Amino acid sequence: MVSTNGAVTQNDDDLAAVATVFQAIQGHWLTACLGVLMDLKIPEILASQESPIQFKQLAKLAGVSDAGLDHFYKVLRVCGQWSLLDESREGRHFSANSATRQLVRGKDATLGHFVDHQINKPKWDAWKMLPEAVRSGAVPFALAHGGLDMHQYDEVKGNEAFAEDFQQAMTYFTKLSLRGGEVSLKDAFDWSSAKCIMDVGGGRGECLSHCMLHAGPGCRGVLMDRPWVLDSVDMKGTFEAKGVHDAAKRLSFVSAEVREPFPAAVREAGVDTIVMKHFLSGFSDADADIILKHCKAVLPPVGKILLMQTLVPEAGDRDHNVCKDGVAPGLFSIEILAMCPGGGWRTLSEWKAMFAKHGYGLEDVKAVGANMSLMCWGLTQN
Structure with missing residues (x-):
């Protein structure tokens, strides 16, 4: 789409290349929205409803203030657009779908526990350090947490919830695998x-x-x-x-x-x-x-x-980048790194x-x- 002299061109191949880049950019945003759903326990609330629930009522159950209603609705809307939950056609009524129910956290380990492990503040902080780690060969998590890698971090008193999230996530991932x-x-x-x-x-x-x-x-x-x-x-x-x-x-x-x-x-x-x-x-x-x-x-x-x-x-x-269940091995390799x-x-x-x-x-x-x-x-x- 951009020629060697800086002029913008348009053809199908260029647009496909641009779309590839935008897909990578926007994936981070959707992950952040999923993190909001989990933090507010939206999967559990929606799964307990017998019929679609109006978003203001859902906000009340989730502890969202009136000042946050507009933000809340827009996050729900995009999650509905990406099939993480359902929005009724008449708008602003939401219900659980198959993906939502996979995210419900109970006694047994579920996909929701796996999401909790992947989308938490300690790990978000680690991802911010990836560029520096690539240059230096250090561990991003350790750069973000005073030299402690993830498994050293979960041994520290006060980080028991983080450690439990990891165990629940691994139990679920074994079941999935x-x-x-x-x-x-x-x-x-x-x-x-x-x-x-x-x-x-x-x-x-x-x-x-x-x-x-x-x-x-x-x-x-x-x-x-x-x-x-x-x-x-x-x-x-x-x-x-x-x-x-x-x-x-x-x-x-x-x-x-x-x-x-x-x-x-x-x-x-x-x-x-x-x-x-x-x-x-x-x-x-x-x-x-x-x-x-x-x-x-x-x-x-x-x-x-x-x-x-x-x-x-x-x-x-490039034919085996994604497994049947959506797991992307190359990306998981970076997560572990x-x-x-x-x-x-x-x-x-x-x-x-x-x-x-x-x-x-x-x-x-x-x-x-x-x-x-x-x-x-x-x-x-x-």
Whole structure:
């Protein structure tokens, strides 16, 4: 649309290019509006209504003052235009739709919890530091928060709500990642070969519970994470409810700093299969190498590492930028980079190079669910 001499030209290709840029610009604005919906608990209010509600009544329920009514309506209107909720054709009456109901936060982890984790002040502040971080190689979150990366920040007293948002978000994302798709987690691996599965950085056990269920009643499990996370595991709701019976007898909790050698309890448990779902991607190549070294040290020669990750498309591939559920792997890689030292989702070739340094080759890879791949790694020479 702009020629080399600065004159403005017009053709379809130029307009398409301009539209691409405007899409990137405006995405930030819509995210901010979604943050307003969540802060005012609009999804919960609308989901509780039996019929469309007039926006002034909705404002009263949400605690919006009369002075804010005009702003409030315009935010609701644009959210309706982008299908986050519905506005009646006669105008200024709003109701919940499928997207709104996905955002309702209850006891169980939902998309609303994931949104809360992504759209909060600590993370907004981190994004502001991205240009400086790109120039210097620093972590944006740490630049914004006195040198603390996201996982150091959530250990600080007073930041418990931030830490809880993260755990709820990861539980939801595990559920989402295992949902739908051409291949189920059950069919993606021969689980009968697994006698003791360890989930490294497994949070509250959502992924491990599925793995143990598929492996059968003789399978034992080891859940490795930080102490406060392990203390919050709902054994009955997460394991027993899925059919992992006698979970308390079959499951061990191990608190560990993954960049240190794994505790002796891991080797004593007889772990033969290690699962890591969207975990190793939170670390730099150097730290991921250390973690893989520790994994290798506790596995038998025939042991397997199951890496569950959403793969970033290889260079030049624009056909896989967005997964079936809307997850954009390349953008998620930047999100992790912004919060964790050196972290980021990777391409398959990058994972192959990393595992090869430790003697592991890719034995199989299957698309699982709507956004994830299960990669099975084994030693190339036992």
